Amino acid sequence: MAGDAEQKRYDLVVVGGGINGTGIANDAAGRGLSVLLCEQADLASATSSSSSKLIHGGLRYLEHREFRLVREALREREVMLRKAPHIVWPLRFILPHQPHLRPGWMIRTGLFIYDHLSRRDSLPNAKRLTFDANGPLVPEIRRGYEYSDCWVDDARLVVLNALQAQEKGADIRVRTRCIDAKEVEDEWEVTLENRLSGQREAVRAKALVNASGPWVESFVKGNAKRASRYGIRMIQGSHLIVSRLNDDERAYILQNQDGRIVFVLPYQRHYSLIGTTDRRYEGDPSQVGISEEETDYLLEVLNSHFVKKLSRDDVMATYSGVRPLCDDESESPSAMTRDYTLDLDRSGAPMLSVFGGKITTYRKLAEAAMHKLEPLFDSLGAAWTADATLPGGDIESRAAFASRLEREFPFLDSDQRDRFASSYGTLCLAFIQGRESQAALGYAFGSGLTQAEVDYLVGHEWARTSEDILTRRTKLGLFFNDAQRQALDHYLKGHPDLAGQPLSVQAGES
Template sequence: MDQLDTSTIPIHDLAVIGGGINGCGIARDAAGRGLKVVLFEKGDLASGTSSASTKLIHGGLRYLEQGEFRLVREALAEREVLWTIAPHVVRPLRFVLPHHDGLRPAWKLRLGLFFYDLLGGRRLLPRSAAVTLAGGPLGAPLKPEYQRGFEYSDCFVDDARLVTLTARDAADRGADIFTRTEVVAARREGDLWRLTAARGGRRGQVLARALVDAAGPWAGDVLGALQLDAAARLRLVQGSHIVVPRLYAHERAYIFQNADGRIVFAIPYEGDFTLIGTTDRDFSGRPEEARASPEEIAYLCAAASEYFAAPIMPSDVVWSYAGVRALQDDGAGAAQDASRDYVLALDAPAGAAPLLAVLGGKITTHRRLAEAALDKLAGHLPMTAGSWTGTAALPGGDFPIAEFDTVQMLLRTRFPFLDKRIARRIFRAYGTRAFRIIGDARTLDDLGPWFGPDLCRREVDHLMDREWAMSAQDILWRRTKLGLRMTPADAAALGAYMDTRSSGVAV
């Protein structure tokens, strides 16, 4: 970040701290309403909770049981909205719920799914149904005692890509996005905030009419630094996931009930793997140091092995990750019972610049959270438009859902030298912008050099130039999940290439 002289730069309408899904969603919405926006993220985009989710756009069946009908209704309605505006990174997924004789009775599951269908305003997703597991492909991976069950629809999302595309759209609409840039000081000066931000030993200042703290599990730290007493309202809960080699051939996911009241998902992941999660346990410490513990890994293996015929062992795990959710502290006893709803706490003393603190929330409801945040700030900011994000495509998502296969095939027709697997991955990541990335290439060599069999120089250049990638980690584990396949030597070559062109790259 360059040294800034606040006497010569324009005043921003809105400053956002936090480059996760909520911060980027608010920045995008605000930029589209005609506001001048700046966003600061101290790490990489989606480097915290927003890349450590279960990768689902869903209503949350268990939240029905907890009586959170407003949250479930809002989340269910968002499934098709997000699928429509980002059909390349969001896709429908059917979930199989085996009936466990010792847990919830079948009538209760059927009733819950009836309300799940009813609440969500479902138009495109198939309704829930009873299924026979015995003797069929859905029951083949399971133990023989699971004879029947149910299936229903939700959506899968590439969470970190959703964050990056949201930030890209905000920037395309005029927002300034600064990653690796930490806000180290903020103070009110009448009706403005003066923020001091630091990157790599350099500091700069900006002025803003309003400030949003969307730092997720670090929100309490930000509020504490501003000497505002709101940090006690946060409850930090860790969720961990494991990835194992693919457990079954079909494309449905499973949702498993556990005797302790938790649920665990098993989801087809990145073609060759199965994603299993999540856990819920209270967390203390530094959120950036969260790791899946041996106990959590063992728990997930045991929970899945209760249902799958072939036992899953910790030695089968090829990757694990953990994220810390910043939830509203509603006094719930168990971590899994804490509300996933969001709270927007506005501090706006008369004659002083407002501060909006974002507490809680989930990736599914980020767009609605952003709308609610802008509604809260409406009296303090010169907005020129109302809500708009529910119909505007994210970058690369400017095609109808029904034409996904057609547009993907057009990519292969235009660039026949692309391997089917590579073309599919690139299209799912970038949508129609894949055509721009490949550009005038006529052979695979035109795209190179290649870092392993799946990642080419042109894609890396795009990620650095347009998507704020600065390290191999950013690309291998957030912009893509190629870290699951890339060798250490290929990863080192990627890092060396990025180092040679990292200075002076503008986005």
Template sequence: MIDMLIIGGGINGAGIARDAAGRGLSVMLVERDDLAGHTSSASTKLIHGGLRYLEYGEFRLVRESLKERERLLAIAPHVIWPLRFVLPQTRSPRPAWMVRLGLFLYDHIGGRRRLPGTQTVSLDGAYGAGLSNRKGKAFVYSDCWVDDSRLVVLNARDAADRGATILTRTRFVSAARDADGWRATIADENGTREVRARTIVNAAGPWVADVLAGLVRRNDRPGVRLVKGSHIVVPRLYEGDHAFMLQNPDRRIVFAIPYEGDFTLVGTTDEPWTDAPAKAAIGAAETAYLLETVARYFARPVAAADIVWSFAGIRPLHDDHAADASAVTRDYVLDLDTDGAPVLSVFGGKITTYRKLAEHALRTLGVAGDDWTAGAALPGGAIPDGDAAAFVRGLAADHPAVPEARLGRLVRAYGTDARAILDAGGEDLGGGLTTGEVDHLVRREWARTVEDVLFRRSKLGLHVPDGTAARLGAYLGAI
């Protein structure tokens, strides 16, 4: 009998597994695909308060998110780092005074300590590089960038290091209550088996309502609103390390973010999803909308043929009955059913608040123990003095033949674990991906496929030469 069975290997499931294992609970997490295989790897890659949520009166959510932004930056500085956002007023549908008031609140309601505050700049300077209209002013504010899928994996790793069992490619089939708890059936490539658990946590993301209906067979539980968000990646649109927050005439927001050195990430859309949950892909109308946004703001023309990659995810938002998909709350709701053994279901939420959501979930379940995750670094995050540049220099001294760009990539992905990966050596499969790094991803991070390695554990799929994917596939098949 285990204490907790968690269904879903996205950010919420992994975060709850980490927190629960750290409190001494016996935990099993099952994920039918790969960790972060769906929504949690298809975000806009931001740890942010959500400036636009102020417009919808979501002050509590913004305040909590801003507080979490500071905490997450401290515990995962290798996969989260500060980013300045430029908000041009040249085509803004909102008056400047309204935007500045929102930014004043944004700077002050979350107890900002580590990041610089808002400033007003002229677009004819460095912050206007790449824009077609460089007249007028802009506001520049702070948030953070995150490697979303790696954040999920690091939480799962920390949970496993603390005793949790993490099972990927393992499907939750069914469960029924008995006098002692739950009898659950799970299935993988080797067949089905039964798991006994005192509590079930339903963190199935877009499938949360379906799982809950199968568990409690009641229709009076909270609803889920599925909204598809899509992104495109194009060749770099401008110079500089800053991002842009672009306001469209329909008042929707699109971000343009420096991505993987050579590219710009543009997104997101907000499209209602009315079909059954599934693996999502960008639609033609969404592609056109994002390309129109680029054309509205940037000097460099971009066509559909220039898109090097696109991705889409289905966000499982709590259904607050908002008419506009863009206005649906990003806050979370925890639903506890105690008609017998407890099942806790997670509706909504965002990456930024996953850690706080996990604390709230365990408190709702009555789990004892102190809240601990805010001050504990995620694997690889304990970089000496927080000085990543100094750590890279130390690695360079020990591995002088390794290019600086690869050293920087490894530290940004693995933090202090980069040293062990470098020491492992191995054959170069192309683009700096070695068999030693792949071994680490397989043994410690549950990678099993080419996509796991090249697009979730890393974004090397955008960089490696032709032939790397085939060589990687052959290597994975042989180990």
């Protein structure tokens, strides 16, 4: 390990490569701070890739009177539509009305507030609906409502923030764990360990940002050896993926007898994404998985609303995540606040810990974090992220960019064009510019994934394994069979940028 005289010095070391960590690193780097971000596994490998993939105000939060959170989230919904039109797009939601659950006046009032709590530039108002016998819902449900929110590719949102942070000068260290943080001369000495090579390095930082998600409290007590002034409750949320239940691109928000809601979202053209659950979780956050009770719960809610009845045999895939919510002593997980708490501990070297938060408001959380840290740094730059397009987002719209790809690269098939437009935007030009045929993109792994795209993801987006590429970078995992996965694994093991390195590690491993 390097001696003290050789240690690199940063203004900030950010621990955690989820949406909050990358958002804070990006904001800080753009204000002129020197930043290092370390993530123990892959970017977005825990909570930030296990969401319901929505940019939304949170209609149900109005019932808990979280008006500030909803207003901020609705404002951010408009910001994100401008910042990232390639990975964020409008989605209309159908809310079937069952009077015995919530009366009509309550829903109409809630939707009116939702429409007018913050300015909308493009999303249409809510409206009433009448269902006929030809729709996907059971005939007992005759009426409902339709309103607007937005979809987001959650893992790509994290990657794009990391890319922009790197463009602003941040040092992004993936698969690098913070194994120790101690105070030395009013600064932090942070020991980092590359989890692939085992190599260790000590760096200095004026301030430490703990954005480690489900590990936030254990990091304070264990790594930083301080008392945590806030606690978290880990809330498990699980999702099912099934064949598409409706033939249009609208989503459903289903009310259940217990007062909770379940989303049914159009997913990857051929599928429906169903979730989420809310249950206390006590184990290792890296080992979370869906339970039989959660599967039965989601299927029961689904089958009480849709004509097509599903069983466990119809479930094609599942995923689960842990939401680290700030412990507000609510008895019900559903009633716990989704708002965030930022704790700046200045009992010694400054440490900012992030408790809670949601993807929709990550940018505002980052701004609030910089406001807390501002007194520590002279000449800190002004807030800038509200008007800054995320990498690849310099497009008019996904449809317009897909049309451009068709004109300029006619050899791309329609699925490739649509996927590139809605995952990369102009970033895809880095690996298709100058190519004149599918063959020029190199080996075809399947479902439109080629060697050129894989090389780009390895070289520019920190991807290392097939899981990184298929689950988080491209969402193509549902379309790949075992033989195709093995071919991709074989290629990555021999990749010139990765050859000879050990297998990847998972979040939370020691």
